[in-house]
Amino acid sequence: MSFREDNEDGKDLKKPFLHTGSWYRMGMGSRQSSILEKLGSSAQVIRDNSVSVVVCVLIVALGPIQFGFTGGYSSPTQAEIISDLGLSISEFSIFGSLSNVGAMVGAIASGQISEYIGRKGSLMIASIPNIIGWLAISFAHDSSFLYMGRLLEGFGVGVISYTVPVYIAEIAPQNLRGSLGSVNQLSVTVGIMLAYLLGIFVNWRVLAILGILPCTILIPALFFIPESPRWLAKMGMMDDFEASLQVLRGFDTDISSEVNEIKRSVASSTRRTAIRFSDLKQRRYWYPLTIGIGLLVLQQASGINGVLFYSTTIFESAGVSSSNVATCGLGAIQVIATGITTWFSDKAGRRLLLIISSSGMTASLLLVAISFFIKDSISEGTHLYSVMAILALVGIVTFVVSFSLGIGAIPWVIMSEIMPVSIKGLAGSVATLCNWLTSWVITMTANLLLNWSSGGTFAIYTVVSTFTLVFVALWVPETKGRTLEEIQWSFR
Template sequence: MAIEDNGNVHGDVTIPLLEEGKNIGDEENVYTDEETSGKASLWMVYLSTFVAVCGSFAFGSSAGYSSPTQTAITKDLSLTLAEYSVFGSILTFGAMIGATTSGPIADFIGRKGAMRTATGFSVAGWLAIYFAKGALSLDIGRLATGYGMGVFSYVVPVFIAEIAPKNLRGALTTANQLMICCAVSVAFIIGTVLTWRTLALTGLIPCAILLFGLFFIPESPRWLAKIGHEKEFEAALQDLRGKGADISEEAAEIRDYIETLERLPKAKMLDLFQRRYFRSVIIGVGLMVFQQFGGINGICFYLSNIFESAGVSPSIATITYAIIQVPITALNTTVIDKAGRKPLLLVSSTGLVLACILSGTSFYLKDHNLAPSSVPILAVTGILMYIGSFSAGMGAVPWVVMSEIFPINIKGIAGSLATLVNWFGAWAVSYTFNFLMSWSSYGTFIIYAAINAVAIVFVITVVPETKGKTLEQIQAAINA
């Protein structure tokens, strides 16, 4: 789902995490490896990360819910295609609202407070879905879980990045994306054996673990320092680094950096359209457009229905899909800094084009009663190739590039714009997918193939390679 949102951070509080063109996991100005993170002191960092990624699991549970439940819900509640399309797509509308409000919420009540807020909305949403008797209750519940998704998409990676030592930050922040994929896979698999109401109740499990766990972990030291709570800041940092660790140097560096950021002028939305920032905005927003309008959320949200239409067993195909996306996503996190951003984007986009052509061909053959034995094979191959290709590049890399190309003084506002565009695209694709499939099943995939083909041209001509470059070098290349 384009839910591979590593680095999808936005809002003013994210600026400290993304200095000098680094990924969230690569901050260079705070931690030393051995001085502050001995093995004996890491248990609180691991515990805090585990608790936070329960929010990522809740995110993935919401995203993966609609695919295995479509047939059962429409039958039990007598929903029309349009009503179920609203139910499936309103999740991303809620996420848009959550994403745009998450920064101020996390600033005002803290990272833990924001996670509690997101959990509250998620719990209310799942209960509304469980007790639903008609379309209205379903939509309200789905909207609420979507809002929780939007907040989690921001606050979880930010919280992890702010608590982890430098030598662990990259690995721990990838746990966010990995847990999202795992949750989607779990929803797909258990959704084949559980009723849709019972599946909704399983969404409460990560929420309960998160709420309980938040009582035992510290607040983000960075946020505490930002709001001037000095004693709490030092206590939280000491808990994370171990009782015997010397935190004086690290604490001083965090304070100095925050003071530097506070002196920078606050960027406004109109500033993004200045000539010196315009190409950066085009790159960041453009990648989000191609990531979403290439069809990922339509395919993921309605996967079971796609396979059923192609004459494939939805249960077997969905389980295969669920199993394949997790290892590919995990593999991608290990090669992005070696292979580079641009090659991964090009390989991924090319794979998406071929996958859409294969899937479109299968539906064309089915509609024209040609080679019926080939239809299921082409459909399954095309969809599995699609998710593999998406997970290999277009899922995560646009977020990484976005975090690197924006100058530090506009990172917050520009990241918010790119994130809003991303969630809008997710909503538009998930809402229109069923209607496009009703119009022309093979035509739908040809449209997505064309969009992904344009993405290849966009990456070749517009997107720079940012691997191993400082922010200044990236800006020089963009403005050359």
């Protein structure tokens, strides 16, 4: 029995949903004119763009922009929401961290949703709770609506955080996969910066309304891009798979070699219909799973979300008078640094950037910790106090830059590259869940830890960044310039 026959039931089950975007239904036995006739007008939009993969990446990048906007929202709005609704610091900390709780639920569901209805379908589903969540926050008159809205946003963000990097990795050619994959984190930083910037000019209710825009644009835009060819192949829809890949690579490109490689990989992964937990003891499973989970946990354990969510409070502690402006500047710096990562990811390599990034984070966090310890032990208004405040500010900015140069973007790229096809849904969900669980712990404790001791808080983050450097140096392989199939076969 052939692979196509093995998957016939799955194929029939998925087709009604998939063909919502029916423009990529086409037979690959004919040439370009026949393909275009079957594709329809929406495919013509992609065909006329010589960089169709980039167009697809930019469209799905609206999801991470929503992700970043959700993360950045709490920083410029903290004082205003507390004042308007009479919340305590602890209640606002709960509000800030609930997006992570929702994201954990979304992360658990993301792998199965993405495997069952496809990458595009899961992004459409993720957009709906995001929109409802922002509306709930904008019309909130007490903490209950705030909490409900934040949880709904979090669920959508949890699905987005898994699906977007996987989709990008599966559509990108190997020589551009690192750079295009880094667009995911670049978009997150753009979303954070937009929340910071707009938060200076509009109140928290209007800012919540503006948060609806990315997903409102994303839903119709998804109808104009192809589904992941690797997912289509896994579902047994071979005509759609080859058609999608042809659109992504261009009509004049010979895709036969890539088609055969993907078919071999998918056929191998479907020989066993279910993966038992005992199977994860095999090196080809436990090694990539350990790397993926380890990088995504250490990314959050460094304290980045604590710094970004409560950057206004941190800058006030450092003695910066215009803390909102400084926070906005921090967001802009993060966008620039992540843009550099996007440019160098396929040139310098993932591993080198991770080592540089974690080294810079360790040094800068140590500087911030020492500065706060000294500042808290001397009288305010002295020259040394001012110097320590400046050093703390420099350290925080350097930390965010260092994070953005590698640890911010590359763990998501590597996770989407190294997970074997047969366990990608399960393993990706687990890795994303661990990331959001760690993020929740950091976000929930950051405000409380900063009230306890700013120096002690950053000392804890310094230890974590040091461990991250060791983990990368000893465990993480280089994936630059290799196809997904080559990477996954190497773990065998």
